[in-house]
Amino acid sequence: xxxxxxxxxxxxxxxxxxxxxGLLGKDRHVVAVDDVSFTVPQGGVLGVVGESxxxxxxxxxxxxxxxxxxxxxxxxxxxxVADMHRKARARLIQPVFQDxxxxxxxxxxxxxxxxxxxxxxxxxxxxxxxxxxxEMLTRVGLxxxxxxxxxxxLSGGQRQRVAIARxxxxxxxxxxxxxxxxxxxxxxxAQILNLLAELRRxxxxxxxxxxxNLAVVEHVASEVAVMYLGRFVERQPTETLFAAPEHPYTKxxxxxxxxxxxxxxxxxxxxGDTLPDPANIPPGCRFHPRCPxxxxxxxxERPLLKPRPAGGVECLLAPDLR
Amino acid sequence: xxxxxxxxxLEVTFGGRTHRSTAAVRGASLAVERGETHCLVGESxxxxxxxxxxxxxxxxxxxxxxxxRLSFQGDDLLKLDDGGMARLRGNAMAMIFQEPMxxxxxxxxxGSQMTEVLRRHKRASQRVATDRAADLLARVGITAPGLRLxxxxxxxxxxxxxxxxxxxxxxxxxxxxxxxxxxxxxxxxxxAQILRLLAQLQRDLGLGLLxxxxxxxxxxxxxxxxxxMYAGEVVESxxxxxxFANPCHPYTQGLLRCVPVPGKIRRDQPLGSIPGTVPRVxxxxxxxxxxxxxxxxxxxxxxxxxxxxxxxxxDYLCRLPA
Ligand SMILES: Nc1ncnc2c1ncn2[C@@H]1O[C@H](COP(=O)(O)OP(=O)(O)O)[C@@H](O)[C@H]1O
Ligand SMILES: Nc1ncnc2c1ncn2[C@@H]1O[C@H](COP(=O)(O)OP(=O)(O)O)[C@@H](O)[C@H]1O
Ligand code: SF4
Ligand SMILES: [Mg+2]
Ligand SMILES: [Mg+2]
Numbered sequence: 001x002x003x004x005x006x007x008x009x010x011x012x013x014x015x016x017x018x019x020x021x022g023l024l025g026k027d028r029h030v031v032a033v034d035d036v037s038f039t040v041p042q043g044g045v046l047g048v049v050g051e052s053x054x055x056x057x058x059x060x061x062x063x064x065x066x067x068x069x070x071x072x073x074x075x076x077x078x079x080x081v082a083d084m085h086r087k088a089r090a091r092l093i094q095p096v097f098q099d100x101x102x103x104x105x106x107x108x109x110x111x112x113x114x115x116x117x118x119x120x121x122x123x124x125x126x127x128x129x130x131x132x133x134x135e136m137l138t139r140v141g142l143x144x145x146x147x148x149x150x151x152x153x154l155s156g157g158q159r160q161r162v163a164i165a166r167x168x169x170x171x172x173x174x175x176x177x178x179x180x181x182x183x184x185x186x187x188x189x190a191q192i193l194n195l196l197a198e199l200r201r202x203x204x205x206x207x208x209x210x211x212x213n214l215a216v217v218e219h220v221a222s223e224v225a226v227m228y229l230g231r232f233v234e235r236q237p238t239e240t241l242f243a244a245p246e247h248p249y250t251k252x253x254x255x256x257x258x259x260x261x262x263x264x265x266x267x268x269x270x271x272g273d274t275l276p277d278p279a280n281i282p283p284g285c286r287f288h289p290r291c292p293x294x295x296x297x298x299x300x301e302r303p304l305l306k307p308r309p310a311g312g313v314e315c316l317l318a319p320d321l322r
Numbered sequence: 323x324x325x326x327x328x329x330x331x332l333e334v335t336f337g338g339r340t341h342r343s344t345a346a347v348r349g350a351s352l353a354v355e356r357g358e359t360h361c362l363v364g365e366s367x368x369x370x371x372x373x374x375x376x377x378x379x380x381x382x383x384x385x386x387x388x389x390x391r392l393s394f395q396g397d398d399l400l401k402l403d404d405g406g407m408a409r410l411r412g413n414a415m416a417m418i419f420q421e422p423m424x425x426x427x428x429x430x431x432x433g434s435q436m437t438e439v440l441r442r443h444k445r446a447s448q449r450v451a452t453d454r455a456a457d458l459l460a461r462v463g464i465t466a467p468g469l470r471l472x473x474x475x476x477x478x479x480x481x482x483x484x485x486x487x488x489x490x491x492x493x494x495x496x497x498x499x500x501x502x503x504x505x506x507x508x509x510x511x512x513x514a515q516i517l518r519l520l521a522q523l524q525r526d527l528g529l530g531l532l533x534x535x536x537x538x539x540x541x542x543x544x545x546x547x548x549x550x551m552y553a554g555e556v557v558e559s560x561x562x563x564x565x566f567a568n569p570c571h572p573y574t575q576g577l578l579r580c581v582p583v584p585g586k587i588r589r590d591q592p593l594g595s596i597p598g599t600v601p602r603v604x605x606x607x608x609x610x611x612x613x614x615x616x617x618x619x620x621x622x623x624x625x626x627x628x629x630x631x632x633x634x635x636x637d638y639l640c641r642l643p644a
Contacts, residue, residue, distance in 0.1 A: 051509040051510075051511065051512075052509055155599045156599075157599060185365035185366055185536065185599075185600070186365065186536070186538075186577060186580045186581055187365060187576065187577065187580050187595060187596040187599075188599060189580070190579075190580040190582075190593040190594065190595035190596070191595045191596075191597070193582070193593055194592040194593055194595055197590075197592065198592075201590075212509065212510060213510075213582075214510070214584070215539075215581070215582040215583060215584055216582055218582065218584040218585075219582040219584075219587065219589060219593065220589065221589075222589070238589070242584050242585065252511055253510065253511065255514070256510040256511045256513065256514035257510070257539070257584065258513075258514065258517075258537070258539035258540055258542070258543050259539055259542070259583050259584065260538040260539050260541070260542040260566060260578065260581055260583065261542055261543075261566075261583075262542040262543075262562045262563045262566045263542075263563065264542070264543060265518075265521065265543055265544075266514055266517045266518040266521055266543050266544060267514065267518070268518060269511050269514045269515060271511055271515070272465075275479045275481065275512075
């Protein structure tokens with residue numbers, strides 16, 4: 001049965017980077033993704049949130065097959081990403097990145113950028129390519145007049161539309177969106193979020209949606225994972241996470257969402273001024289140096305995942321519901 | 323008594339009077355009262371930074387500033403020569419930027435940069451200056467100020483650097499602090515911490531704070547008064563609670579609908595959005611610059627638009643009555 005196969009399945013995936021020290025400095029061993037496991041069902045939207053450097057983009061690149069995991073394995077639509085040919089992978093899963101300017105060839109016209117994935121397949125007729133590019137550009141709201149322009153001749157929002165057209169032109173099943181609206185103004189962000197939502201419904205897509213903006217994630221995701229120093233420290237259905245966050249880090253993140261409600265002031269998020277260092281993961285609970293409710297055992301005992309009906313939380317002080 | 327900072331009919335153009343020139347600020351007026359936080363809000367390219375730089379007389383080459391009135395503590399800034407302005411900057415009026423590294427010198431320690439300000443403006447001794455620097459670092463929530471004084475900017479995280487910038491701006495007891503997107507580059511948790519700090523300092527020290535942001539959430543939480551900027555004009559100005567309760571300009575209304583707020587709009591419902599993007603406007607532009615994107619626009623919007631009152635301290639620039 002098709003629906004029984006998750007769109008994305010990630011099992012015990014880990015990835016580190018060795019970063020060269022300076023002249024005298026020692027090499028640093030950066031832990032980007034640390035033994036992460038999860039699944040995303042067909043048609044679901046998993047939102048991933050967390051501070052910069054916590055491993056979100058690394059996770060995205062691992063799932064896209066742009067980076068090899070050191071441990072664990074990843075399947076999309078039941079197929080091992082590692083074993084898949086580049087062309088087959090492109091038909092299944094596609095990225096949309098934050099900065100469309102960096103990810104679009106500055107010397108190529110819009111229509112050629114969107115045609116690239118079709119051309120790369122090597123077996124699609126010219127006329128068919130032209131037709132599909134035209135359809136896709138219209139679908140993402142770009143006029144035919146724009147298809148002859150260069151990326152530099154477009155606004156940020158238009159460039160992101162080009163990136164979305166390029167991602168969808170092969171009709172993939174899964175789209176990995178890494179901060180797709182972070183570089184855009186709010187009025188344009190809303191246009192792009194609405195477009196992504198329409199396309200998902202129409203085409204039955206599955207999204208992995210990364211953002212540092214929790215309000216955006218709340219609007220688009222059916223489930224949310226909170227990432228901290230390479231691990232998912234909490235994962236819950238969106239409503240549950242926002243109504244009853246359990247992990248103290250999730251609570252701090254939610255407290256720092258400044259909704260446009262006058263009179264509430266800026267809350268105390270209670271995290272102190274030490275920042276996490278992925279080259280130096282604290283023992284015990286990796287969040288303990290910043291945790292406002294940490295107990296002595298938090299600095300020695302490593303928290304295990306406490307399952308929840310549709311997710312889990314990794315905090316020693318969270319209740320065991322089993 | 324006049325306001326702390328008064329800006330009346332400020333105009334800034336770049337590139338002379340040719341057809342390629344930009345009218346970055348067009349007749350903007352606003353006043354910052356003593357002990358008040360005034361937020362200047364708008365999307366990128368609306369002229370917020372240029373307004374601030376024009377006040378500080380720090381416009382880039384090619385920028386030309388004119389105003390009916392520009393006064394600080396009742397003194398005419400338009401009449402001050404470069405030397406007079408330099409004596410004010412960093413002293414009675416201080417500015418902090420989005421990227422602290424634009425004003426921190428990587429070659430000097432935090433301590434030497436902080437003390438230099440006080441020694442230059444107030445001729446303080448090194449010891450007095452060092453004590454004050456350490457006090458202020460502690461005041462902005464930096465643990466181990468002694469250690470930080472001896473460090474170089476690159477040894478600090480983004481959040482710590484911004485705290486150092488704030489402490490440095492406070493060295494000479496300014497009356498006015500101009501902060502241009504001071505938290506835009508920071509993670510949300512750190513952003514909340516820095517904003518809370520700024521609001522606290524503003525209250526405790528009775529500062530006039532001109533806070534520039536594109537984020538309506540920040541505006542709602544920290545501003546006493548708001549000016550909304552669009553294409554170089556202040557299109558609406560009101561007390562914060564009034565602006566959010568009764569936004570009158572279609573741009574303000576549109577912006578407020580674009581912002582995702584957890585729990586407000588269901589996931590399968592589209593966000594409100596504004597079509598199109600901010601136009602670039604040249605000198606001599608007539609009518610409402612928002613008309614291309616406005617759903618209320620009619621033929622009269624291409625002509626001079628009246629400024630209307632929606633209350634004693636609430637005005638907006640639109641043909642529509644309140
Ligand atoms: N190619 C790389 N080489 C070395 N370090 C990397 C590389 N990619 C990511 N990292 C490091 O891995 C950590 C996680 O990075 P990233 O996945 O980009 O985080 P996020 O997207 O959440 O900001 C960071 O410490 C980052 O510096
Ligand atoms: N040095 C400059 N030369 C030419 N145009 C400039 C310069 N600085 C700003 N501008 C233009 O002035 C307008 C307002 O810019 P800015 O004040 O930086 O916007 P904001 O801070 O609201 O994002 C923009 O159209 C920008 O391109
Ligand atoms: S003046 Fe016209 S175009 Fe401008 S905001 Fe008002 S109705 Fe819209
Ligand atoms: Mg990233
Ligand atoms: Mg700016």
